[in-house]
Amino acid sequence: xxxxxxxxxxxxxxxxxxxxxxxxxxxxxxxxxxxxxxxxxxxxxxxxxxxxxxxxxxxxxxxxxxxxxxxxxxxxxxxxxxxxxxxxxxxxxxxxxxxxxxxxxxxxxxxxxxxxxxxxxxxxxxxxxxxxxxxxxxxxxxxxxxxxxxxxxxxxxxxxxxxxxxxxxxxxxxxxxxxxxxxxxxxxxxxxxxxxxxxxxxxxxxxxxxxxxxxxxxxxxxxxxxxxxxxxxxxxxxxxxxxxxxxxxxxxxxxxxxxxxxxxxxxxxxxxxxxxxxxxxxxxxxxxxxxxxxxxxxxxxxxxxxxxxxxxxxxxxxxxxxxxxxxxxxxxxxxxxxxxxxxxxxxxxxxxxxxxxxxxxxxxxxxxxxxxxxxxxxxxxxxxxxxxxxxxxxxxxxxxxxxxxxxxxxxxxxxxxxxxxxxxxxxxxxxxxxxxxxxxxxxxxxxxxxxxxxxxxxxxxxxx
Amino acid sequence: xxxxxxxxxxxxxxxxxxxxxxxxxxxxxxxx
Numbered sequence: 137x138x139x140x141x142x143x144x145x146x147x148x149x150x151x152x153x154x155x156x157x158x159x160x161x162x163x164x165x166x167x168x169x170x171x172x173x174x175x176x177x178x179x180x181x182x183x184x185x186x187x188x189x190x191x192x193x194x195x196x197x198x199x200x201x202x203x204x205x206x207x208x209x210x211x212x213x214x215x216x217x218x219x220x221x222x223x224x225x226x227x228x229x230x231x232x233x234x235x236x237x238x239x240x241x242x243x244x245x246x247x248x249x250x251x252x253x254x255x256x257x258x259x260x261x262x263x264x265x266x267x268x269x270x271x272x273x274x275x276x277x278x279x280x281x282x283x284x285x286x287x288x289x290x291x292x293x294x295x296x297x298x299x300x301x302x303x304x305x306x307x308x309x310x311x312x313x314x315x316x317x318x319x320x321x322x323x324x325x326x327x328x329x330x331x332x333x334x335x336x337x338x339x340x341x342x343x344x345x346x347x348x349x350x351x352x353x354x355x356x357x358x359x360x361x362x363x364x365x366x367x368x369x370x371x372x373x374x375x376x377x378x379x380x381x382x383x384x385x386x387x388x389x390x391x392x393x394x395x396x397x398x399x400x401x402x403x404x405x406x407x408x409x410x411x412x413x414x415x416x417x418x419x420x421x422x423x424x425x426x427x428x429x430x431x432x433x434x435x436x437x438x439x440x441x442x443x444x445x446x447x448x449x450x451x452x453x454x455x456x457x458x459x460x461x462x463x464x465x466x467x468x469x470x471x472x473x474x475x476x477x478x479x480x481x482x483x484x485x486x487x488x489x490x491x492x493x494x495x496x497x498x499x500x501x502x503x504x505x506x507x508x509x510x511x512x513x514x515x516x517x518x519x520x521x522x523x524x525x526x527x528x529x530x531x532x533x534x535x536x537x538x539x540x541x542x543x544x545x546x547x548x549x550x551x552x553x554x555x556x557x558x559x560x561x562x563x564x565x566x567x568x569x570x571x572x573x574x575x576x577x578x579x580x581x582x583x584x585x586x587x588x589x590x591x592x593x594x595x596x597x598x599x600x
Numbered sequence: 601x602x603x604x605x606x607x608x609x610x611x612x613x614x615x616x617x618x619x620x621x622x623x624x625x626x627x628x629x630x631x632x
Contacts, residue, residue, distance in 0.1 A: 470603070
């Protein structure tokens with residue numbers, strides 16, 4: 137499958153002089169103008185900045201300078217990530233009149249240094265508390281594969297903009313699944329790195345002890361290239377690890393040889409609709425996986441993540457709940473208010489269960505290198521849908537979209553989500569999960585699926 | 601709010617019933 141406007145293709149074309157960064161930017165802005173009124177991915181377009189950054193790249197090339205790895209590659213960021221001169225909305229109306237950010241977030245600065253060109257900010261669930269991007273202030277983001285359906289969330293704009301090929305790269309955040317859910321439902325590649333791997337400096341928090349930032353891309357190679365330029369310690373994020381950059385782009389060529397791969401059973405297997413189970417089947421078949429392992433107590437881990445999220449989120453937004461509650465989305469407001477009422481003993485218990493669960497998961501990785509499961513229990517559902525039928529149960533849809541992602545991010549494991557498309561069906565993705573700091577192993581397994589043609593980001597119907 | 605609180609309570613209930621060794625501390629974050 138050839139991706140015409142992939143990260144590698146654009147960077148190569150700009151570097152070789154086959155096109156200019158300025159031309160890439162104008163094409164990108166045209167595509168956004170044409171398709172975004174339908175999809176509603178963007179909450180802001182940074183036209184002038186994009187044109188200025190493009191001119192700078194073209195000038196460097198004209199002077200004969202070596203260009204950085206993402207020179208001329210357009211991208212966009214979830215609107216909880218600071219962009220100099222732009223108000224950081226975090227999906228809310230409350231922040232609409234806040235002053236613009238004074239400086240770029242750490243990851244935006246790193247993308248700028250790598251030559252990437254920022255074209256805008258992206259829609260999300262209010263304060264990142266949701267899995268559907270049905271934002272009552274900015275409208276729902278629509279899935280490029282079926283605009284009547286959700287794009288997933290909370291980084292729905294980040295997922296849909298990439299899936300629609302408006303940009304080949306975007307950056308989002310993942311607290312309980314907010315990168316992996318939209319990557320799955322939109323049929324693209326996404327990375328939730330190990331907790332502490334990528335700096336959150338200059339991003340608006342949701343749940344301090346669970347928040348991660350990470351990229352989306354139309355290709356695995358593009359995802360790796362982006363991840364490599366985003367890595368590195370940062371004093372602006374107290375949870376960011378003091379680890380050297382560990383590049384993965386070259387490592388993917390080694391394939392999955394020698395990595396023990398297993399399928400996640402138990403809790404994970406019992407929460408799959410037929411479409412999600414078929415996606416995992418295809419991945420396991422392509423990789424020759426026959427072994428099944430379990431993360432014992434995954435249901436308790438999800439309960440812990442749910443409780444910690446409500447409690448930390450409620451504590452963060454207590455001033456808004458007291459003074460600005462009328463400006464909040466009713467669903468977000470009620471979730472946060474309930475979270476703010478939880479007893480402290482529940483929160484402490486949840487954090488203790490999390491530590492207990494982490495130890496048991498670590499033991500699983502003594503025996504295998506990588507585990508695989510679906511990223512969402514189902515394909516994209518219609519906007520406004522309330523219920524999900526899975527495993528013989530009828531569950532509330534909005535929180536249940538994260539039931540396969542929460543027990544994994546709860547203990548900070550790295551995950552690459554890959555699309556496993558099936559002709560004639562909406563996409564659903566598979567999570568490739570490794571032990572802490574082993575992102576490289578996730579990429580190696582993902583690369584095997586790409587190499588055999590099982591995984592690629594399908595072109596959405598909106599381009600048909 | 602009551603509905604949301606009930607939803608969290610239902611999900612958290614098994615967590616609250618679980619007995620853990622006293623030595624398990626609330627320290628889940630990977631540090632360098």
